Structure formats: structure tokens, C-alpha cells
Amino acid sequence: MTLYEEIGxxxxxxxxxxxLYALLYGAVVFSLLTVLGVSPSFPLFxxxxxxxLLLFYFIIFPNASQAILSMTxxxxxxxxxxxxxxxIVEALAxxxxxxxxxxxxxxxxxxxxxxxxxxxxxxxxxxxTGLRSKLNRLELEGVMAHExxxxxxxxxxxxxxxxxxxxxxxxxxxIGIRSMFYRRRDExxxxxxxxxxxxxxxxxxxxxxxxxxxxxxxxxxxxxxxASGAMLTRYPEGLANALAKIQKENEKSNSxxxxxxxxxxxxxxxxxxxxxxxxxxxxxPPIESRIERLRKM
Amino acid sequence: xxxxxxxxxxVVAIIMVLIYNGLVTLRNNSKNAWAQIDVQLKRRVDLIPNxxxxxKGYMKHERGTLEAVTNAxxxxxxxxxxxxxxxxxxxxxxxxxxxxxxxxxxxxxxASQNFMQLQxxxxxxxxxxxxARQLYNDVVLQYNNAIQTIPSNIMAALFGFKGIEFFKTxxxxxxxxVKVKF
Numbered sequence: 001m002t003l004y005e006e007i008g009x010x011x012x013x014x015x016x017x018x019x020l021y022a023l024l025y026g027a028v029v030f031s032l033l034t035v036l037g038v039s040p041s042f043p044l045f046x047x048x049x050x051x052x053l054l055l056f057y058f059i060i061f062p063n064a065s066q067a068i069l070s071m072t073x074x075x076x077x078x079x080x081x082x083x084x085x086x087x088i089v090e091a092l093a094x095x096x097x098x099x100x101x102x103x104x105x106x107x108x109x110x111x112x113x114x115x116x117x118x119x120x121x122x123x124x125x126x127x128x129t130g131l132r133s134k135l136n137r138l139e140l141e142g143v144m145a146h147e148x149x150x151x152x153x154x155x156x157x158x159x160x161x162x163x164x165x166x167x168x169x170x171x172x173x174x175i176g177i178r179s180m181f182y183r184r185r186d187e188x189x190x191x192x193x194x195x196x197x198x199x200x201x202x203x204x205x206x207x208x209x210x211x212x213x214x215x216x217x218x219x220x221x222x223x224x225x226x227a228s229g230a231m232l233t234r235y236p237e238g239l240a241n242a243l244a245k246i247q248k249e250n251e252k253s254n255s256x257x258x259x260x261x262x263x264x265x266x267x268x269x270x271x272x273x274x275x276x277x278x279x280x281x282x283x284x285p286p287i288e289s290r291i292e293r294l295r296k297m
Numbered sequence: 298x299x300x301x302x303x304x305x306x307x308v309v310a311i312i313m314v315l316i317y318n319g320l321v322t323l324r325n326n327s328k329n330a331w332a333q334i335d336v337q338l339k340r341r342v343d344l345i346p347n348x349x350x351x352x353k354g355y356m357k358h359e360r361g362t363l364e365a366v367t368n369a370x371x372x373x374x375x376x377x378x379x380x381x382x383x384x385x386x387x388x389x390x391x392x393x394x395x396x397x398x399x400x401x402x403x404x405x406x407x408a409s410q411n412f413m414q415l416q417x418x419x420x421x422x423x424x425x426x427x428x429a430r431q432l433y434n435d436v437v438l439q440y441n442n443a444i445q446t447i448p449s450n451i452m453a454a455l456f457g458f459k460g461i462e463f464f465k466t467x468x469x470x471x472x473x474x475v476k477v478k479f
Contacts, residue, residue, distance in 0.1 A: 083414070087421030094333065095428035097326075097436070234431075 011224065014158070017217045021165050024213065028169050028206045031199035032176040053164045061160055062118045068267070073258050074104035074126045081105075085132065085140065089125060092145050095232050096152045101125050105132070108257045111246045114267040115147035116156055123151040128257065134249065135242055142229060142239030146269060149228035155221045156267070162214045169210045176203040218283040226290055230297055240294040246270050247287045316452045323440040327461050330433040334464075337426045338373075338386070344422065345370045345389075348415050352396070355406035362399050365392040393419065430464045437461045 079086045086103060093100040101117065104126035111131040117123025125147045135143065150156065176199075230236035250270065257268075271284040284290075349363055356363065369392045372385035397416070406412050441460050444453035452458075 083417055083421070087417070087424065091421065091424045091428045094337070094425050095432050097330070097432050 013220045014217060014224070017213060017220065018158075018162075021162065021210070021213050021217075024206065024209055025165060025169055027202055028172050028176070031202040031206075032172050032179075053168060056164060056167075057160070061157075062122065065116050065118075065122070065124060068116055069104065069124075069126075071258065072106050072126070074106045077103040077105050082132075085127070088137070088141055089144055089148070092141065092148050092232060096145075096148050098123075098148070098152050101148065101151060103127075105129060106257060109253065110257050111249050111270070112257060113143050113147055113269045115150045116267050117151060118157060119154065120151050123156075125151075130249075131246070134245060138233075138235065138238040139242035139245065141233050142235070142237075142242045143269060145229035145232040146225045146239055147229075149225040149232065150221070153221070153224060153228060155225060158221060159214075159218060162217050166207075166210045166214050170207045173203045173206040215283055219285045222284050223290065223293065226294055227297070230294060236294040236297045240291045243270070243287055243291050243294075312448075313452060316449045317456065320440075320443055320449060320453055320456070320458050323436070323443050324458060324461075326436045327433070327440050330429070330436045334426065334429040334433055337422060337429050341389075341419065341422045341426065342370055342373055344415065344419055348396075348419065351409070351411045351415060352400065352406065355403050355409075356399065359399055362392070362396050366396055368392075434463050437463055 077086065082103075082105075089103050090100050098120040101115065101120075102124040104124055106112075106126055106128045108128040109130040110128055111134060113125065113127040113131055115123060115125045125144060127143070131143070132140075226239060229239055233239075247270070268284075270287070271282055345366060349367060353363065366389070369385060369389035372388055373382065376382040376385050400406055400412070443449045444458050444460060
């Protein structure tokens with residue numbers, strides 16, 4: 001696919017996935033209602049869920065970057081510390097039309113980089129010392145362009161919305177299942193037994209399906225950032241080569257980065273968690289596919 | 298029946314406002330992108346005096362090369378039209394190229410911290426100028442698409458939104474492939 005087609009395609013896929021998520025949310029709420037019988041406390045429950053989600057979005061999210069920085073032990077880079085890298089990031093930010101993100105460095109032999117921040121005005125990029133030393137200019141540009149694209153496309157915020165959906169779905173499913181056990185005592189209209197069964201299955205499966213959708217969205221945004229980054233540098237080969245180098249190195253060594261857990265995995269350019277089982281459970285698409293798509297642009 | 302027509306009029310009016318606002322935003326984005334290029338160009342020009350100073354001590358016998366750089370900078374600062382500015386810009390690019398080529402004969406200069414920093418700064422600024430021009434063309438593309446496609450082209454014609462030219466390289470010399478000889 002050409003570069004333009006890649007970007008359009010990725011955005012359409014993201015929209016489809018969020019629609020799926022919304023449908024799943026609706027199905028779970030419906031299942032809950034079925035299991036409870038329409039409970040008078042439902043509006044209260046919805047308000048409570050929405051309130052916690054809004055709290056998360058407006059208060060916790062904007063300050064999350066600081067937490068991630070301390071978890072990984074990153075330190076801020078001044079221009080004089082590394083003018084070469086600084087100039088690369090500044091140039092790419094100019095090309096992307098966003099304010100320049102702050103630049104951080106993580107002491108680690110692992111080859112990785114990430115970007116985070118609630119919006120382009122409050123964002124940052126980080127790179128490990130290992131990656132910084134192994135890449136040449138074109139490859140560094142490719143990696144930084146990928147990160148800056150994440151910022152520009154508001155991917156971090158999209159992933160947060162997906163995580164909030166997941167949380168809400170998990171909460172509702174949990175409540176639904178708990179209330180089921182209480183309902184066995186009183187017989188409340190057993191006519192629609194099949195619907196009841198479907199509702200129960202729905203509640204049990206919902207968290208799993210939700211996780212799968214969220215991971216699919218994450219993989220899709222990775223492809224999108226690859227394509228947008230390539231568009232920015234007009235040189236897909238740079239990132240392709242960088243990814244190839246990262247894959248080779250990380251296969252050999254076992255270097256770790258501090259602060260990597262399920263909440264932060266998706267932010268990195270290369271999945272830092274070694275234990276990815278099936279393709280469905282990884283936050284990033286397989287490296288070979290990413291390199292292949294880049295080289296076909 | 299009257300309510301339906303009134304409703305339709307309201308909807309059309311809202312759409313027209315949205316399109317108009319979109320066009321204004323795109324046009325302003327283009328103007329902003331052009332101004333951003335100027336920011337980088339000025340940065341390049343501002344680096345020149347430092348460069349000349351740090352080089353003068355080492356390259357005592359290369360007055361011609363140094364003068365070419367200083368003259369080009371003066372030409373840029375006194376240019377009165379975009380055409381003059383573009384010409385002066387080319388002059389500066391050429392003069393800098395010669396300066397760095399000549400600097401290779403002076404290993405002590407090449408090794409000095411100051412010189413290396415300035416070289417990195419200048420090279421970084423060239424990259425930024427290129428990206429600023431790329432962004433300008435990207436943004437202008439969006440604007441030109443908007444004023445040419447239906448339905449925004451109707452609003453564009455009604456309110457006098459005109460197309461903007463892309464940034465193109467002026468000199469034929471820049472279109473030639475670069476030959477590298479050692």
C-alpha cells in the first residue's frame with residue numbers, strides 16, 4: 001500500500017474498533033440489566049461510573065507522565081547534553097506542526113523508546129542510551145518520527161479512552177456476575193431463560209473480549225504511527241532499518257528497562273515484555289510485518 | 298411544511314458556517330507555516346557572525362571565502378522582495394558550502410569544539426528549514442484541496458479564498474543530482 005493509503009486505512013480501522021468497543025459496552029450494560037431486572041439504582045450506577053472515568057481523564061491522566069518518568073528512571077535532556085538528538089527531535093516537531101516535546105534519556109542497554117503525554121502541548125519522548133548509541137541519523141529520525149506521530153495523532157489519549165472503556169466494562173461485568181448469585185434466592189420471572197444465559201455468558205466473556213479489542217487498537221495505532229512517521233521523514237527505510245536492528249539486538253540480549261508493566265507496555269516502540277504468548281495478546285504487531293509494510297511504501 | 302423548510306435552512310446555514318471557518322483555519326495555518334520558515338532562515342543568518350569569528354583566527358589566508366559568506370548575509374538582510382531574498386539565500390548556501398569545503402584543509406579548526414558545535418548547529422538549522430518547508434507544502438496542500446473540492450469550493454468562491462503556491466526550489470542548480478568527489 002502507498003503511504004497515503006496506509007494512513008487512511010489505519011484511521012478507518014481505529015474507528016471500526018472503537019465502534020466495536022461501544023457495542024460491547026452496550027451489550028454488557030444490556031446483560032447487566034437483564035440479570036438484575038431493571039434496577040432502580042441503574043442511573044446512579046451509570047453516574048458513578050462516568051464520574052470515576054471523568055476523574056481519571058481530567059485529573060489523573062494529565063499527570064501520568066510524571067509517574068511514568070519516575071518508574072523508568074528517565075532524566076531530562078538539555079540541548080547542550082546532546083545537541084544532535086535535540087536537533088533531530090526539534091526538526092521533526094517542526095515538520096509535524098506540533099510544539100517540540102521534552103526529551104528524556106533512560107539509562108539502559110535495552111534498545112527502546114517511548115512517547116507519552118495527554119496532548120501535543122504537554123508531551124515528551126524518551127530513548128534508552130542503548131538505542132541512542134546504536135542508531136545512525138536516518139534510523140534515529142525514523143524512530144523519533146514514529147514517536148512524534150504518536151503524539152500528533154493523540155494515540156496516547158486514544159489508548160486511555162480504550163483503557164477507560166475496558167475498566168467500565170470490567171466493573172459492570174463484575175457487578176453483573178455478583179448480583180447473579182444473590183438473585184438465585186428469589187424467583188424473578190424465569191420466562192427468558194435463554195436471554196438470561198446469553199447475558200451471563202456475555203458478562204463472563206466481556207472482559208476478555210474487551211482486552212482483545214484494546215490490544216487490537218494498540219496494534220493498529222502502532223502501524224498508524226509507523227506510516228505517519230514515514231510520511232513525516234519521507235523515508236520509510238530509516239524506521240525499517242531501526243526496527244530490524246532493535247529486533248536483532250533484543251533477541252540476543254536480555255536487558256531490561258525499569259517500570260515496564262501492563263499499563264506502560266503499549267507506549268514503547270518495541271514490546272518490552274518478553275512473555276508475549278499468542279499474537280492476540282501483544283500490544284505491538286510483529287516486527288516482521290511492520291518492516292514489511294514500511295518497505296512496501 | 299414550513300417547519301421543514303425552516304429546518305433545512307438552519308442546517309444549510311450551519312454547514313456554511315462550518316465550511317467557512319474551516320477555510321479560514323486552513324488559510325491561517327498556511328500563513329503560519331510560511332512564517333515558521335522565516336524563523337529558521339533568520340536563525341541560520343544569526344549563526345553566521347559567530348561562525349565567521351571562530352573561523353577567522355585559523356583561516357588567515359582565506360579572506361575571499363569568508364568575505365563571500367559575510368556578503369551573502371548582508372544581501373539577505375537587505376533583500377527587498379521575495380525574489381531577492383531567494384537569490385541571496387542561494388548565495389549564502391553556496392558560500393557556506395565553499396567555507397566548509399575549505400575548512401577541511403585546516404585540521405586544527407575542524408577539531409575545535411566551537412567549530413564542531415557551529416557546524417552541528419548550522420546543519421541542524423538546514424534540516425529544520427527543510428522540514429519547515431515540507432510542513433508549509435503539506436498545509437498548503439490541505440488548503441488548496443479544500444478550496445477546490447465540492448462543497449467547500451462554493452464557499453471559497455463566494456468569499457474570495459484564493460489558492461496558495463507551493464514552495465518550489467528556485468534554482469536549476471538545485472535540481473541537478475549532487476556529485477560527490479573525494
